[in-house]
Amino acid sequence: MKRHAVLLTVLFALTVTLLSVSYIFWEFYQLNYKRYVNNIFNKHSIITQLFHEYQQNRTSIAIFEANLAIYNMAVVSEKDNELILKKGKVLKVDGEKKTDSTYFFSKDMVYKQNVTSNIKTTMLQYKRSIYFHINSDVGTIMIIDNTLKPYKPWNLLSGYVSIISIIVISFMLILQRLRPLIRLFQRIALFGAGNLDVSFKVKGSDEIAVIANELESARIKINSMLEARTLFLRNIMHELKTPIAKGTIATQMLDSQKQRDRFTSIFGRLETIVNDFAMIEEVTSLTCTQEFSEYRLVDIIDGAIDISMVEHEHIDVDVPASVKMNTNYRLYTTAIKNMIDNAMKYSPDKHIKIVMKEEELCFESNGEKLKYPLSFYIEPFTKESPSKNSFGLGLYLVDSILKAHKQVLAYEYENGVNRFIFARDS
DSSP, X not given: OGGGHHHHXXXXXXXXXXXXXXXXXXXHHHHHHXXXXXXXXXXXXXXXXXXXXXXXXXXXXXXXXXXXXXTTEEEOOHHHHHHHHHHSEEEEEEEEEEEEEEEEEOSSOEEEEEEEEEEEEEEEEETTEEEEEEEESSOEEEEEETTOOOXXXXXXXXXXXXXXXHHHHHHHHHHHHHHHHHHHHHHHXXXXXXXXXXXXXXXXXXXXXXXXXXXXXXXXXXXXXXXXXXXXXXXXXXXXXXXHHHHHHHHTTOSOHHHHHXXXXXXXXXXXXXXXXXXXXXXTTTOXXXXXXXXXXXXXXXXXXXXXXXXXXXXXXXXXXXXXXXXXXXXXXXXXXXXXXXXXXXXXTOOEEEEEETTEEEEEEEOOOOSSOHHHHTSTTBOSSSSSOOOBTHHHHHHHHHHHTTEEEEEEEETTEEEEEEEEOO
């Protein structure tokens, strides 16, 4: 999800915007609809007044219908009345009381009698027409208003569609502008995986194009430096091997055995360093990942024991034969071989145990605890004291090989046992 954070943010913003606009328009529609219903419901006061006069026998049915016709209204038949009440949609209901005064005369005074009647008015919508149903204590009547039509939100709907379309198109344009960023991310991933020939060049002058073209310039410079570095290392190692070979041969011509042994050790050390440099150059050249294959871990350990030339009785291996890993065989074998060499060099009993614990490969040997943190020893040519014995490039090379395999070198000390661990990189 983190890889698509920008895209998800844009989509979230689009969703929130659409929901907000839709909610606002819905509230606006509700308000307009309510206002429209209230406005047309005001007509019921005229209808109620006319019906009340008719009800009190002040007017005949003919005059009542004529008065309704003036307002473009008509009485609905009883048959349609029941159908409209059953299937019509109630828009609004209102009830009121009407009071009529009747006067009685006698010799001495005038009597006044007030008669109150309840009138309930219901406005309904049925088949795109507006009806008013009036119910009183005396009777009921259904009246259709031919001038009124149901509320039509076409103007509001067209405005809503227009605004939503503008928002969607705007966000689509934003996503379209982000597409080069996605392609740039894919190319950077390829470059990080070791494809140094991938091109970042992009046509255009916007911010993404400027960044991509700057990355292309940086890629060209990095390739040039890598090529120069590789050429330098290979040439210097080639030039060093020749005098080392000559010096090794010349050493055998010395008369003194002590001097012969000393120079043989010196030239052997130089050859080991040159070989380590060659291995480091291969690990850091970003091409070794193409040579990964699946191997049994016990086979890799056996190969490391063979090239370390250590007797098998000095090494205990407790690794299940079923454990497999995807690795560069030669590099990983070298890493294990260096761990065996360190144990043979610094362990008093010259014994090492290779064991699998919680899916991590451990190298255990007796000895004194390291004086400094492990990070001190994985630097090249690290030594605790100016003695001939040092970690040199050994642990540095192991650390570099493990990083190429997405692993790290860890260290523990417990009850007089040094434990180096090939742990998974978190």
